[in-house]
Amino acid sequence: MNKLIHPVTITFVVVTLIGLLPFFIKKATPVLTESQLRDRALSTAFSPVPQTYEGLLKVIDNPENMLTKEKIALGKELFNDKLLSDDKTVSCASCHKLEEGGDDNLPTAIGVRGQPNPSHLNSPTVLNAALAKAQFWDGRAKDVEEQAGGPIQAPFEMHMTPQDVENRLNLYPEYVAKFKNVFHENNVTFEQVRKAIGAYERTLLTRGPYDRFLEGDDNAISAQAKRGMTLFFSQGCKGCHAGISVGGQTMQKFPLRRYFSEYIGLWFEPNIKLRESPFPFVNEGGFMGKDGLQKFRVPILRNVTRTAPYFHNGAVEKIEEAVRIMSKYQLGNEFTPEQIDDVVAFLKTLEGDVVKYDIK
Numbered sequence: 001m002n003k004l005i006h007p008v009t010i011t012f013v014v015v016t017l018i019g020l021l022p023f024f025i026k027k028a029t030p031v032l033t034e035s036q037l038r039d040r041a042l043s044t045a046f047s048p049v050p051q052t053y054e055g056l057l058k059v060i061d062n063p064e065n066m067l068t069k070e071k072i073a074l075g076k077e078l079f080n081d082k083l084l085s086d087d088k089t090v091s092c093a094s095c096h097k098l099e100e101g102g103d104d105n106l107p108t109a110i111g112v113r114g115q116p117n118p119s120h121l122n123s124p125t126v127l128n129a130a131l132a133k134a135q136f137w138d139g140r141a142k143d144v145e146e147q148a149g150g151p152i153q154a155p156f157e158m159h160m161t162p163q164d165v166e167n168r169l170n171l172y173p174e175y176v177a178k179f180k181n182v183f184h185e186n187n188v189t190f191e192q193v194r195k196a197i198g199a200y201e202r203t204l205l206t207r208g209p210y211d212r213f214l215e216g217d218d219n220a221i222s223a224q225a226k227r228g229m230t231l232f233f234s235q236g237c238k239g240c241h242a243g244i245s246v247g248g249q250t251m252q253k254f255p256l257r258r259y260f261s262e263y264i265g266l267w268f269e270p271n272i273k274l275r276e277s278p279f280p281f282v283n284e285g286g287f288m289g290k291d292g293l294q295k296f297r298v299p300i301l302r303n304v305t306r307t308a309p310y311f312h313n314g315a316v317e318k319i320e321e322a323v324r325i326m327s328k329y330q331l332g333n334e335f336t337p338e339q340i341d342d343v344v345a346f347l348k349t350l351e352g353d354v355v356k357y358d359i360k
Contacts, residue, residue: 098126139251
């Protein structure tokens with residue numbers, strides 16, 4: 001006598017099959033010519049980083065902090081000066097190494113006296129940050145000027161109050177003279193410090209093969225990179241990683257998707273930390289994004305292949321794994337190993353050097 005299948009078993013099978021559907025239904029990738037690929041990029045707010053100072057001003061100038069050569073030079077000096085930390089051991093450049101992608105290549109930022117960020121937050125790149133519409137992982141700062149004051153005051157980073165900064169810098173006649181020349185005031189203020197550093201950071205834009213391709217050089221990137229760029233544009237990556245900075249324009253929830261099949265696996269191979277994490281990796285530090293809602297500023301992808309490890313807590317070491325996670329949990333369409341390699345080839349074209357602008 002045949003036994004009826006229990007309704008719970010039926011439900012389990014149906015839900016499992018539904019959870020697996022994205023792995024079987026793949027969005028077709030079009031084949032685009034170089035011209036079509038370039039036109040698709042340029043028509044959707046993707047554009048090359050300008051090569052001239054005049055072009056720079058069009059994309060990053062701040063009416064509340066007009067750029068001058070002297071202000072930028074002062075900001076560069078402050079950016080690299082450890083005087084801005086209480087024990088004089090940490091500068092902005094300590095966590096934002098321009099030659100290494102604009103970050104520190106550590107899972108979590110380290111401040112004065114070797115203190116790690118208490119939320120285990122990974123330092124975002126400072127390169128091209130001025131192109132973003134918000135700063136920090138939770139987007140709490142509106143621009144690089146506001147952001148510049150944050151790490152200086154954080155007790156686990158540079159551990160200075162605005163008054164501490166003002167008192168210290170006003171002890172140095174050479175700094176007082178430089179600030180007076182730029183801001184036309186007799187004493188150094190914390191607001192001036194933020195503005196000077198912000199002005200310098202606004203010049204830290206990079207150019208590479210991707211920019212040359214957008215400007216018409218078909219040979220600037222490889223055939224594999226073009227396939228990766230086509231995937232990037234056709235599969236939905238560009239929806240969040242948008243604009244001249246290829247990211248940093250919006251706040252987005254991460255992850256957008258979870259899979260029932262993952263919970264099945266956890267039943268057989270319990271991993272308490274991962275099971276408790278809302279992310280597809282251990283949530284070291286417990287940070288949950290803006291307002292605790294898993295909303296994060298979309299990372300800037302320029303130079304992303306130089307800024308490992310990845311995600312807000314540096315939980316992922318390899319760029320290939322980061323691409324796989326994003327395709328699966330944000331797009332709902334996990335890329336094949338070949339597709340991942342193509343996308344990484346494209347991301348490598350976003351590497352670039354800081355443009356040396358002829359600043360007037």
